[in-house]
Amino acid sequence: MWELVLYRAVNELGFEKLRPELSHLRTLSDYQRLSEFIAAFSRKITTPQVVAEISAKIVRTEERGHGDLWGIIFNEFVSMGMDEALIKLLEMAPEDVAKYHAVDVSLLKLGESYDAGAPVVLSIDASLITRCGRSGVKALDLWQAIAADS
Helix, strand or coil: CHHHHHHHHHHCCCCHHHHHHCCCCCCHHHHHHHHHHHHCCCCEEECHHHHHHHHHHHHCCCHHHHHHHHHHHHHHHHHHCEEECCCCHHHCCHHHHHHHHHHHHHHHHHHHCCCCCCCEEEECCHHHHHHHHHCCCEEEEHHHHHHCCC
């Protein structure tokens, strides 16, 4: 999600200071392929932990751009039909949270709550992708999603 926001912030709003953070979406074609990949799923769900992580990233940007960045996020959520599922901290194993952090564990738990093979966790975090695979949750690196139709 943050990559989509970064791409639009840099390329639509001219937030050049954020360009170094773009690691996956370098071109309009990359952005479009990722957007199309995500759009192919009938149901898109994230967790409040992911929203909190995005919020923490926004707080570290220039304050005058916060409204514009949140505008992009709201726009992306609406256009994707994004839903949120609450994964409570006390439903997570403390040792998993200590090792993988609450955001990753929330995504893994969300993936585990659906039929095997159905969910796809998109991430840029190799350790999360590996952990999902070990738990039987399909996970892809954003590079794989971007390259899926190329």
